[in-house]
Amino acid sequence: MGEYLSQVNALPFYLIVGGVLLFIIVMCVVFLVKSYRAGIAIGMDKKVLKRAITSSATFTVLPSISILLGVIALSGTLGVPFSWLRLSVIGALQYELNVAEISATSIGLTGLKVSEMTVQAFSTIALVMTVGILGGVFCCIFGLKKYLGKVQKTTTKKKSGKPGFGAYATIAMFIGLCSAYIGS
Structure with a gap:
């Protein structure tokens, strides 16, 4: 059990996740600056832009509380880096917990118990979680525009x-x- 946790919480995982999240943060800052400049260029009031930034930041921070709880819930079994990456970038709390549990029971575990986890079980659970969430990404990339046209x-x-x-x-x-x- 101790060896498994040390492997899924190893420094290289933290570095990879940190790099991915740093890239995302840089992208967010770049888009924030470009959007702010574009707003100024079209004549928007700076007070309105600052109020939009403040309200957006507020609506970003509040949901992150539940995401933090999800990271804590998953990190005991799947390690901090993987849980942190999944719930920070593309995952949803309800999806991640359900799919991890279903995957664990499907490979013969009695649940997400760290005492039963192996590196192979972790790899299977991580693969199922990742492949499962990609369906939504591909649907959005290839079909959302047509779908929204019909719905609207x-x-x-x-x-x-x-x-x-x-x-x-x-x-x-x-x-x-x-x-x-x-x-x-």
């Missing part, structure tokens, strides 16, 4: 008066979400 059309068809695609899509997503949580 009027919710009722003008000729027949029946609900359009957007109404059905919203209902289907709601039912799917409820089913997924009730099923698990």
Whole structure:
């Protein structure tokens, strides 16, 4: 158990995660500066821009409290660097905890117990979590523009008066979400 934790909390993992997060922070600062300059260039008031920055920062910090709790919950089993990276960049707390637990039980563990974890189990869980979340990324990259175009059309068809695609899509997503949580 001690050897496993020392491997998943090793310095190279921290350096890799730190590098990734530093890159993301630099990108955020670059986009913040460019956006601020673009706002000034089109004549926006500096007070409005500063208020937008302040409210955005507030709405960024508050959700990070739950993310920190998720990092703490996952780090006992999956290590701090992996949990930190997953929940900082692309992961969602509900997804990460559920998929990690499902993956662990699927490979024969009784749950996310550090006493049962091995490096092979960690690798499998990490792979399943990563591949699983990439579906949403690829759907957004390749299909979001077309999908949003359909959803943003009027919710009722003008000729027949029946609900359009957007109404059905919203209902289907709601039912799917409820089913997924009730099923698990």
